[in-house]
Ligand SMILES: [Zn+2]
């Protein structure tokens with residue numbers, strides 16, 4: 001299946017959902033009440049992300065420090081900065097679950113509003129006009145075929161339309177899943193992701209915003225940034241809809257994503 005067919009498949013999924021919603025009105029993905037895909041009460045109950053994250057990769061920290069232990073090992077962290085819009089707690093957690101796993105692509109529209117909200121605040125306002133393209137974190141083609149759509153691509157498309165930025169999905173594609181990189185040195189991390197992503201030659205010199213739905217360890221956004229910077233991108237920024245609050249002092253580096 002080539003890229004054109006995949007995009008057509010995503011589009012048809014959205015179109016079908018739109019038609020289905022006319023016949024069966026949506027229920028709220030947060031609380032289950034009928035009426036809207038995300039009701040006003042749930043939309044307002046979404047909690048903003050805390051500031052205790054690594055400013056480069058977005059990894060949740062227990063105290064507000066500018067650099068996590070992994071980014072501190074880097075001379076030039078691949079992500080200039082990363083921000084998550086909200087906490088991955090109820091009702092956003094349920095909404096994201098419905099969005100990803102219950103075939104509700106129409107949630108991209110209400111959920112992308114949280115990305116727009118943080119994008120209109122510092123530090124983003126300093127660089128809004130310098131970004132050349134929005135790149136969603138790519139799904140492996142096999143998972144894309146199973147799900148019918150890439151939730152990060154739908155979020156990126158809805159976000160980019162609102163803030164009038166181009167979506168440049170073709171700049172990054174995934175060849176295989178990436179594994180945990182937490183115990184590796186910076187050089188080993190670069191080698192580990194070599195081959196996991198393919199980049200377009202168009203990324204050279206570009207300033208790129210990579211968008212994902214959930215970031216936990218920052219590993220996926222970091223891997224995307226390694227690939228894009230390795231292909232000559234001038235700067236890469238990360239943005240995620242949600243990040244989980246680490247409730248216990250477990251090793252965050254052992255968590256996925
Ligand atoms: Zn609700």
Ligand SMILES: [Zn+2]
Pocket residue numbers: 054055056057058059067068069070071072218
């Ligand atoms: Zn970091």
